[in-house]
Amino acid sequence: MSEAMRKPETNGAPPVISVRGIDMVFLKKAPGVLDGLARRAGLPRPEPVGVHALDGVDLDVMKGEVVGLVGESGCGKSTLGRVIAGILDPTAGTFRFHGREMSEMSPQERYRAKVAVQMIFQDPFASLNPRKRVIDIIGEAPVVHGIVPKAEISDYVDEIMLKCGIDPAFKQRFPHQFSGGQRQRIGIARALAVKPQFLVCDESVAALDVSIQAQVINLFMDLRRDFDLTYLFISHDLGVVEHIADRVVIMYLGRVVETAPTAELYANPRHPYTQALLANMPRISTEKQAFGQIKGEIPSPLNPPSGCHFHPRCPFAFDRCVAERPRLITKAPGIAAACHLLEEAAR
Amino acid sequence: AADLKIGLSAEPSALDPHYHNLVPNNAMSKHPFNALVEQDENQRLEPGLATSWKALDDTTWEFKLREGVKFHDGTPFTAKDVVFSLCRVPKVPNSPSAFTIYMKSVESLETPDDHTIIFKTATPYPLLPTDLSTIAVISANTGKFSGPLVFKKSGCEGVESYPSTEDFNSGKAMNGTGPFKFKEFVKGDRIVMVKNPNYWGDKAPWDTVTFKPILSDGPRVAALLAGDVDFIENPPSQDLPRLRKDKSVRVVDGLSNRVIYVALDSGPAPSPGIKGTDKNPLADPKVRKALSLAIDRKAIDQRIMNTQAEPAAQLISPGLFGYNPDLKVDGFDAKKAKALLAEAGYPNGFEITIGSPNDRYMNDEKVTQAIAQYWTRIGVKTSVDATTASVFFSRRGKKEFSAYLAGWGAGTGEASSPLKSLVACRKPEKGYGTTNYANYCNEQMDATLTEALATIDDAKREKLLQKAMAEAMGDTGMIPVHFEKTPWAMKKSLTYTPRVDQQTMAQEVKPAK
Amino acid sequence: MTTIPATPMLNPAPVEVSVETPAQRLVRKFVANRLALGGLIVFVLIALAAILAPLIAPQNPYDLAVLDIMDGSLAPGELSGDGKPFLLGSDEQGRDMLSAILYGLRISIGVGVGSTVIALTIGLAMGLFAAYSGGWRDALVMRLVDLQLGFPPILIALILLAILGRGVDKVMIALVALQWAYYARTVRGNALVERRKEYIEAARCLGLPYSRIVFGHLMPNCLPPLIVVATMQVAHAIALEATLSFLGVGVPVTEPSLGMLIANGFDFMMSGRYWVSFFPGVTLLITVVSINLVGDHLRDILNPRLQK
Amino acid sequence: MSDVRGGAAQPTLVVEGLKTHFFTEAGVVKSVDGVDLSVSRGEILGLVGESGSGKSVTGFSILGLIDQPGRIVGGSVKLNGEELTTASPKRLRSLRGDRIAMIFQDPMMTLNPVLKIETQMIETLQAHIKIGHAEARARARDALGRVGIPSPEERLDSYPHQFSGGMRQRVAIAIALLHGPDLIIADEPTTALDVTIQAQILSEVQTLCRETGTALIWITHDLAIISGLADRVAVMYAGRIVETGAIAEVVSNPRHPYTYGLIGSVPSRNKRGQRLTQIPGMTPSFLSLPQGCAFAPRCPNADAKCLEMPELSPCPSAAHRARCFHPMPEGAEA
Amino acid sequence: MGYVINRLLQGLMVIAVMAVLVFIGVYAIGNPVDMLISPEADQAEIQATIVRMGLDKPLWEQFLAFINGALHGDLGTSFLYNEPAVRLILERFPATLELALAAILMAILVGIPLGVIAGLKPNGIVGRAIMTISILGFSLPTFWVGMMLIMIFAVNIGWLPSTGRGETASLFGVQWSFLTGDGLAHLILPAINLALFKTSLVIRLARAGTREVISQDYIKFARAKGLSEPRVILVHMMKNMMIPVVTVLGLEFGSVVAFAVVTETVFSWPGIGKLLISSIVHLDRPVIVAYLMLTVMLFVTINFLVDLIYALLDPRVRRKESA
Ligand SMILES: Nc1ncnc2c1ncn2[C@@H]1O[C@H](COP(=O)(O)OP(=O)(O)OP(=O)(O)O)[C@@H](O)[C@H]1O
Ligand SMILES: Nc1ncnc2c1ncn2[C@@H]1O[C@H](COP(=O)(O)OP(=O)(O)OP(=O)(O)O)[C@@H](O)[C@H]1O
Ligand SMILES: [Mg+2]
Numbered sequence A: 001m002s003e004a005m006r007k008p009e010t011n012g013a014p015p016v017i018s019v020r021g022i023d024m025v026f027l028k029k030a031p032g033v034l035d036g037l038a039r040r041a042g043l044p045r046p047e048p049v050g051v052h053a054l055d056g057v058d059l060d061v062m063k064g065e066v067v068g069l070v071g072e073s074g075c076g077k078s079t080l081g082r083v084i085a086g087i088l089d090p091t092a093g094t095f096r097f098h099g100r101e102m103s104e105m106s107p108q109e110r111y112r113a114k115v116a117v118q119m120i121f122q123d124p125f126a127s128l129n130p131r132k133r134v135i136d137i138i139g140e141a142p143v144v145h146g147i148v149p150k151a152e153i154s155d156y157v158d159e160i161m162l163k164c165g166i167d168p169a170f171k172q173r174f175p176h177q178f179s180g181g182q183r184q185r186i187g188i189a190r191a192l193a194v195k196p197q198f199l200v201c202d203e204s205v206a207a208l209d210v211s212i213q214a215q216v217i218n219l220f221m222d223l224r225r226d227f228d229l230t231y232l233f234i235s236h237d238l239g240v241v242e243h244i245a246d247r248v249v250i251m252y253l254g255r256v257v258e259t260a261p262t263a264e265l266y267a268n269p270r271h272p273y274t275q276a277l278l279a280n281m282p283r284i285s286t287e288k289q290a291f292g293q294i295k296g297e298i299p300s301p302l303n304p305p306s307g308c309h310f311h312p313r314c315p316f317a318f319d320r321c322v323a324e325r326p327r328l329i330t331k332a333p334g335i336a337a338a339c340h341l342l343e344e345a346a347r
Numbered sequence B: 001a002a003d004l005k006i007g008l009s010a011e012p013s014a015l016d017p018h019y020h021n022l023v024p025n026n027a028m029s030k031h032p033f034n035a036l037v038e039q040d041e042n043q044r045l046e047p048g049l050a051t052s053w054k055a056l057d058d059t060t061w062e063f064k065l066r067e068g069v070k071f072h073d074g075t076p077f078t079a080k081d082v083v084f085s086l087c088r089v090p091k092v093p094n095s096p097s098a099f100t101i102y103m104k105s106v107e108s109l110e111t112p113d114d115h116t117i118i119f120k121t122a123t124p125y126p127l128l129p130t131d132l133s134t135i136a137v138i139s140a141n142t143g144k145f146s147g148p149l150v151f152k153k154s155g156c157e158g159v160e161s162y163p164s165t166e167d168f169n170s171g172k173a174m175n176g177t178g179p180f181k182f183k184e185f186v187k188g189d190r191i192v193m194v195k196n197p198n199y200w201g202d203k204a205p206w207d208t209v210t211f212k213p214i215l216s217d218g219p220r221v222a223a224l225l226a227g228d229v230d231f232i233e234n235p236p237s238q239d240l241p242r243l244r245k246d247k248s249v250r251v252v253d254g255l256s257n258r259v260i261y262v263a264l265d266s267g268p269a270p271s272p273g274i275k276g277t278d279k280n281p282l283a284d285p286k287v288r289k290a291l292s293l294a295i296d297r298k299a300i301d302q303r304i305m306n307t308q309a310e311p312a313a314q315l316i317s318p319g320l321f322g323y324n325p326d327l328k329v330d331g332f333d334a335k336k337a338k339a340l341l342a343e344a345g346y347p348n349g350f351e352i353t354i355g356s357p358n359d360r361y362m363n364d365e366k367v368t369q370a371i372a373q374y375w376t377r378i379g380v381k382t383s384v385d386a387t388t389a390s391v392f393f394s395r396r397g398k399k400e401f402s403a404y405l406a407g408w409g410a411g412t413g414e415a416s417s418p419l420k421s422l423v424a425c426r427k428p429e430k431g432y433g434t435t436n437y438a439n440y441c442n443e444q445m446d447a448t449l450t451e452a453l454a455t456i457d458d459a460k461r462e463k464l465l466q467k468a469m470a471e472a473m474g475d476t477g478m479i480p481v482h483f484e485k486t487p488w489a490m491k492k493s494l495t496y497t498p499r500v501d502q503q504t505m506a507q508e509v510k511p512a513k
Numbered sequence C: 001m002t003t004i005p006a007t008p009m010l011n012p013a014p015v016e017v018s019v020e021t022p023a024q025r026l027v028r029k030f031v032a033n034r035l036a037l038g039g040l041i042v043f044v045l046i047a048l049a050a051i052l053a054p055l056i057a058p059q060n061p062y063d064l065a066v067l068d069i070m071d072g073s074l075a076p077g078e079l080s081g082d083g084k085p086f087l088l089g090s091d092e093q094g095r096d097m098l099s100a101i102l103y104g105l106r107i108s109i110g111v112g113v114g115s116t117v118i119a120l121t122i123g124l125a126m127g128l129f130a131a132y133s134g135g136w137r138d139a140l141v142m143r144l145v146d147l148q149l150g151f152p153p154i155l156i157a158l159i160l161l162a163i164l165g166r167g168v169d170k171v172m173i174a175l176v177a178l179q180w181a182y183y184a185r186t187v188r189g190n191a192l193v194e195r196r197k198e199y200i201e202a203a204r205c206l207g208l209p210y211s212r213i214v215f216g217h218l219m220p221n222c223l224p225p226l227i228v229v230a231t232m233q234v235a236h237a238i239a240l241e242a243t244l245s246f247l248g249v250g251v252p253v254t255e256p257s258l259g260m261l262i263a264n265g266f267d268f269m270m271s272g273r274y275w276v277s278f279f280p281g282v283t284l285l286i287t288v289v290s291i292n293l294v295g296d297h298l299r300d301i302l303n304p305r306l307q308k
Numbered sequence D: 001m002s003d004v005r006g007g008a009a010q011p012t013l014v015v016e017g018l019k020t021h022f023f024t025e026a027g028v029v030k031s032v033d034g035v036d037l038s039v040s041r042g043e044i045l046g047l048v049g050e051s052g053s054g055k056s057v058t059g060f061s062i063l064g065l066i067d068q069p070g071r072i073v074g075g076s077v078k079l080n081g082e083e084l085t086t087a088s089p090k091r092l093r094s095l096r097g098d099r100i101a102m103i104f105q106d107p108m109m110t111l112n113p114v115l116k117i118e119t120q121m122i123e124t125l126q127a128h129i130k131i132g133h134a135e136a137r138a139r140a141r142d143a144l145g146r147v148g149i150p151s152p153e154e155r156l157d158s159y160p161h162q163f164s165g166g167m168r169q170r171v172a173i174a175i176a177l178l179h180g181p182d183l184i185i186a187d188e189p190t191t192a193l194d195v196t197i198q199a200q201i202l203s204e205v206q207t208l209c210r211e212t213g214t215a216l217i218w219i220t221h222d223l224a225i226i227s228g229l230a231d232r233v234a235v236m237y238a239g240r241i242v243e244t245g246a247i248a249e250v251v252s253n254p255r256h257p258y259t260y261g262l263i264g265s266v267p268s269r270n271k272r273g274q275r276l277t278q279i280p281g282m283t284p285s286f287l288s289l290p291q292g293c294a295f296a297p298r299c300p301n302a303d304a305k306c307l308e309m310p311e312l313s314p315c316p317s318a319a320h321r322a323r324c325f326h327p328m329p330e331g332a333e334a
Numbered sequence E: 001m002g003y004v005i006n007r008l009l010q011g012l013m014v015i016a017v018m019a020v021l022v023f024i025g026v027y028a029i030g031n032p033v034d035m036l037i038s039p040e041a042d043q044a045e046i047q048a049t050i051v052r053m054g055l056d057k058p059l060w061e062q063f064l065a066f067i068n069g070a071l072h073g074d075l076g077t078s079f080l081y082n083e084p085a086v087r088l089i090l091e092r093f094p095a096t097l098e099l100a101l102a103a104i105l106m107a108i109l110v111g112i113p114l115g116v117i118a119g120l121k122p123n124g125i126v127g128r129a130i131m132t133i134s135i136l137g138f139s140l141p142t143f144w145v146g147m148m149l150i151m152i153f154a155v156n157i158g159w160l161p162s163t164g165r166g167e168t169a170s171l172f173g174v175q176w177s178f179l180t181g182d183g184l185a186h187l188i189l190p191a192i193n194l195a196l197f198k199t200s201l202v203i204r205l206a207r208a209g210t211r212e213v214i215s216q217d218y219i220k221f222a223r224a225k226g227l228s229e230p231r232v233i234l235v236h237m238m239k240n241m242m243i244p245v246v247t248v249l250g251l252e253f254g255s256v257v258a259f260a261v262v263t264e265t266v267f268s269w270p271g272i273g274k275l276l277i278s279s280i281v282h283l284d285r286p287v288i289v290a291y292l293m294l295t296v297m298l299f300v301t302i303n304f305l306v307d308l309i310y311a312l313l314d315p316r317v318r319r320k321e322s323a
């Protein structure tokens, strides 16, 4: 089973996906009496409030690599995933596909690049169009894109369904006739049908039961091998990420705070937040666990704390953390963390 | 105290008696105000604030005013009030339908004393007393003066300001000589008046009269039955059989001055609503006669109007000045009608659209439908195009109809009114044919009419009017259908003498003996 | 190593063993409610009677040549001059009420259904357009909607009547003008919700063309709540047409709808000739209630919040 | 903790043969079909199982809060020896919130959005004891303080939406603790929360139970949480308990093939990057449960015998029982 | 601030477009003079009247004059009544307001309890019966019901008056019917007539709200706290359920006020609906335009009030306090 663990190719080829300085600001209208009035009357609205969902995120994903993206709810994982999958346009930042900037590409190429990056969604219920049959859900895009001639679509869908572990006999059915795990497989089949190179899996197993979760994770691993796929695997479950990812990126309130190869990260967390996460991760064991060393609530992304976003909860925080945003410091190749402590230690 | 509540079928647009020349307004103004000359229930003239009048010569009239009359505020009535009233008529701002049409003939006037007025007209004008009967006399006290009041056709002198329409609505200027005094006006809901104890004529039997506009027919009847009002005008004809049977209700009706007619486009082809031929069949008097003969007026009276109609042979109802007793109603004769059609060259008939309002006259739309039925039966395939009055009148004005049903009330109560407006050749500058949208023109009739209108002598004039009517009806210039009978319904304990002018007057409502 | 080793997922049947389409499921759930089913049956019968009116009605009430005012105002069951019975009586024109009701149904249902379908189509297009384009286009459409909803129906009807003249088709146009905004607003609301769902994101991610997303994915999913609204709206349109007729701006008198018949009969309310408005009233009531029963139940079935 | 375990006192709650069925249009859903449970003072019992296995319904049945069309059709629920299934609604109401409390899964939904925290706490107090407003408020404030909410006095006047998820869940816990109940049923109260917040709540609950001696049933689908928190565990599958025992026993030595598979499919139990051990098939629908052992179609050990329903039998001891004819061999490391 | 101006302009645009449409619309229907003038008037008189009313000018010039007046706070003078249109409307407004309030009140008092009952037992006989009956409220034409009410209660039984507003008494300088017994009696039938549709609506909203709220976790939680059933229903459920009901009713209130035309016609209620009808019949354009403009403003005001109440009921909508 060594291929499954094979190292990502680093033979000088550019990363499949490379994003730099991604900013995403959602304009959020503060709900209020005046706003409601304005809306109904067709009159003015209060000044919008921005949610800085992504704040200068850099990320490279090499070919064949599985990158785990971990962070607590609302930290911007899905937003980053959507930006990479081309569903959202970022407020700022650059996006390269195989080393080429999107703006340099011809429309044709850009289009192809877009299709090459596909996304698997969290909610197996909302992510399938309830009014389409499985065959149409999976087969529509390949036909539209001319990947498969219309006449052959049925066979093609059979093949993909088989690959994803769904009985092709079910292809005339509607999504509501499937269980959550089966739906998730249909979602995967839909993405695979356009022959993507890169899959963004946004909490793709979170909604599934433990036993089904294992089936789907296995499927992801098999597909990776069979189709030579690259993954951005978003999850808040540290256990799952540990199992599947080659490299892990930790986010906190819209910023990347640490990134490292999986084994390294789990063995040797550098950022206090990563440390807290790992310490609080429930593990199946025969011993009683001591929970809850880290205090405080996750701040609202509407008005994040100054400096290092983590400082109000950090046991090691000092004055610099309040004032200054820490840079992401590379400690060793592929290992980086954004914490003033590391910088101080390096001095 | 004796109180009377009256349910009106239309609401006056203002209490200002000079503001809007419209039946509900005119009827209302007769409660607090008088005119020099009054009209009785048959619209015959009778003394009002003038006790007598006579033509001194062809263009000079003398009116003697009643003495001892007092306004509601106690000031005595004099010639100055009359002059003031006449002066105000052209000065009512924004009047949607001014009374100036009744004053056109007056060139000048003089007031030799407080109770005499001498009118001068430019040409012989026999209708002067009739016209003056429409103009209410208000108190000169309501105006402001800057000098002696002098009547001028171009504008009176000596008046600084006249009372405004609002002054009347609010009651400030509601100072008349009439049998009732103003008490309250809540727009859309009620008008309240109280008895004038010092009235010069027969005192009204009511201490308080409340007028309530209840515009919908059904609810108005319901209000009477429920006892919310004591007296209503214009109960719908279909309810009359039942009301008549009701022990607690009295229904009276009387012929009105309103004729319902069908106008037929007698102009050149093509006519807008005609299909099936490229000529205008209606230009042929035979066709017009055929269409008249095809209508069973009696059946319409029985079935549609619930006997609230009197089949008509002319444009003015019996009893009015100028009525021609020699004209006979076209009897229902489909055979003859068909024969006439064939004779005129339309053995297979043609197609026609008849226009009609649907909320203006008694059962207007239904009568039109019945007429369409009759015409269809003699082979003239008829479709009905009935719309609300506002739309209908505009379209009629644009001559969009080849045939239409409409009505005419002779406001002055004599025959020149319909003849001049409806059938005279269209000469708007002369005031002839103003409502003639059917291109009918009969020079002979026009000549007779013009002569009548310059004849002061009543007997001679009446003869001329009768002749003109016969001429117009002779070639079926218009199909008279029927005269409406106006009904009033009231509690059994009341009586009312029907009025030809369809007006409801509280002073005429009497306790039953 | 080539394909997936164990494929245990292949054997077990899906959670629900049913293989029915959403439409079949809808039918099954619908049929389960007897009241609603009854409503549907009644409505179908009424619709049939309306469609077959020329065949089953004793008289063509629109043909003036067969009417005779001498047969006017007969009570139910009375015989006409030439011995024909008038089962439900006649109006003052001698129109057989039964025939008038059957033909009136035709017009009422035709006008109700017709105007609803057209208004729905327009509203759907406008609503989807507004929701999916957003920005100033959205604002423009929504202001139009505001404008429309702020206008009194009678004024709209009257203006159209004046411009276009009287006729059944004109009433339809007026009713469409009165209703489309309502649909546009509903569609827009739905579309804004649906638009955020992941399956739309998936479609965009798959690079499907704009028109496909809007018409192939977004629209079908905005339809169900709209169909419920539309069912109710058919009933509303029928009642609205009746009110317009009452206010004198409805269909032509010679082609009376149910509403027109009631409005006509309104004049006879006090006269004791109850049948002129009673029977059309009852027919209208049954029609509208049956449609509403159907719509009501559809709403319950289609409301995802109430689905267990 | 050993003091509790060793106590010979009768258990706080004893559930025997509990059956709760839903009579739906599609058929009878036997969501809970013969469940036995018991918890003692200060003990934490973990109730695990996949989605839809009947965990919540078990919890609600104990409180007597089953909605239409559901009904408890059999078995007994005894709280401190008092039978609840036959108790009057009035009696049940007086016990709920007083002797038994419940905490729900979704903190966003458990608090009434339109009522102040104060109102929601005080009404709970006043529903069970005669107490003045001021005094009730003081007690509410203390309760908030105990679950670690800063400046509780001001927080009383807030509305739920002004709180984060973790804080709301703490308020719910504070409400549950107001009367010092004998038993708390916590229905997945941390699934909606983040790892760090979940840890805070787990630690607070642990301490509170230990201090007050309240018995706790912790419902979850995450074995990992249970393994760090509970004393004993009961594993549910398709409306029945399939295995129960001390947590360390069950985790280290699962006997029922389902428990075995469940533990085996947890990623951290597998070698990194390798295929996970997976339980084939999926959870069956209640409307088409297989005959006999519901797990048999997915079970590697199943044979013809499994067409009958096995009993929950000692395996190997009375403290560790499994419902299986062919239990996994002892020490079979998952 | 840019937003403020932008949206304000949009609102004004709506009003302006509406005014344009009314101008064109009324122009298309017909000439007001035809409706107002005495048929005996000659051409000169007609022409003089047209000039007096300013109808001789091209339509766009009339419109500009109107806009100019509107900018100076003058929405024109009624052709028919020769009074400022705004004053005419405001004079009649209290009557309609009172009627609408009474109707809404009735709808709430009857609709909410019935809706809650139907929502608590959606499949019970009572619940189904309530829903089926509520369909009637939607189905019967208002004018027909109004007439029936008059027939039964005024004519046949004779309990209540059939028409008009009855005696009024003054409060805050405005005349109100409900302050006198007679006025109150006059108010009942029209209010019932107007309330019919709204009651059905409220029943439906209340039922849907009840069904939705009752399945929420916080209701279950309230029960788990040991609260009594009345408290669960009356406090926990009702408060949440009322939010959509109040919102919709508030908005409906606008339409009740603006379009009580049919009821006012049937019951001769001297409100703005009757004024609108007569203005339309007489093509009294200044009143129609002013009416519509005031209606739009009314809608805006009502929406504002609804939002206030909404905020009162739903703390989530209140401005974020610094947490
Ligand atoms: N369409 C949107 N409009 C406004 N705000 C948004 C939108 N999408 C996301 N946000 C906000 O951006 C922030 C990041 O959201 P995101 O969904 O990326 O978080 P996440 O890490 O995926 O969280 P979770 O684990 O809950 O899925 C959140 O505060 C969210 O409220
Ligand atoms: N009101 C109801 N009507 C019908 N069936 C119900 C009802 N409530 C629950 N059920 C059924 O009972 C079964 C058990 O549900 P329960 O909520 O106890 O599962 P659970 O173990 O708590 O699952 P989860 O982990 O998803 O919360 C489910 O199959 C569900 O369909
Ligand atoms: Mg997410």
Ligand SMILES: [Mg+2]
Residues within 6 Å of the ligand: D055, D056, D057, D187
């Ligand atoms: Mg549960």
